[in-house]
Amino acid sequence: MHDLPFNFVDYEGIKRLFIYFYKDVQLVTRNTAKADIIINRYKKEKEMVKSLLDNAPGRISFTSDLWTSLTTDGYMCLTCHFIDNNWTLQKRVLSYTFMPPPHSGLALSTKIHNLLCE
Incomplete structure (x- = not known):
């Protein structure tokens, strides 16, 4: 959303903030966050291209x-x-x-x- 790097989730202050708001938060690594975003984006783009080709x-x-x-x-x-x-x-x-x-x-x-x- 704000073009922050994936290692943003590794910042100690961000981890503390997440834990402050929700003590049982499951923190993920930057590699997990990156993989989730890329995979979801890939699936979304693939479906968009399929739709474009279906409607051509x-x-x-x-x-x-x-x-x-x-x-x-x-x-x-x-x-x-x-x-x-x-x-x-x-x-x-x-x-x-x-x-x-x-x-x-x-x-x-x-x-x-x-x-x-x-």
């Missing part, structure tokens, strides 16, 4: 991009493009994922299919 009045175009990192790990980004109800071109990244070799047509189509099913 026309076709949806998918593109994928493959590249190799300096450590020779392969990655793939799956993106969709569509026109919304207001005739505005929309673009959403659906997935950014590790793509192990081989990068054959069969491997790529299987990976894309699995990502779209997810």
Whole structure:
């Protein structure tokens, strides 16, 4: 809410304040708070994208991009493009994922299919 760092919950004064207001409070670490926020945000964004795609009045175009990192790990980004109800071109990244070799047509189509099913 106020762009505070996740380690805000580790400040001794904040811990005392929480305990003062509610003696039985279950304090969490910054890693737990961060994980909860990120997971909830991910689920919310995923549902929003699903809703956008469900309500798209026309076709949806998918593109994928493959590249190799300096450590020779392969990655793939799956993106969709569509026109919304207001005739505005929309673009959403659906997935950014590790793509192990081989990068054959069969491997790529299987990976894309699995990502779209997810």
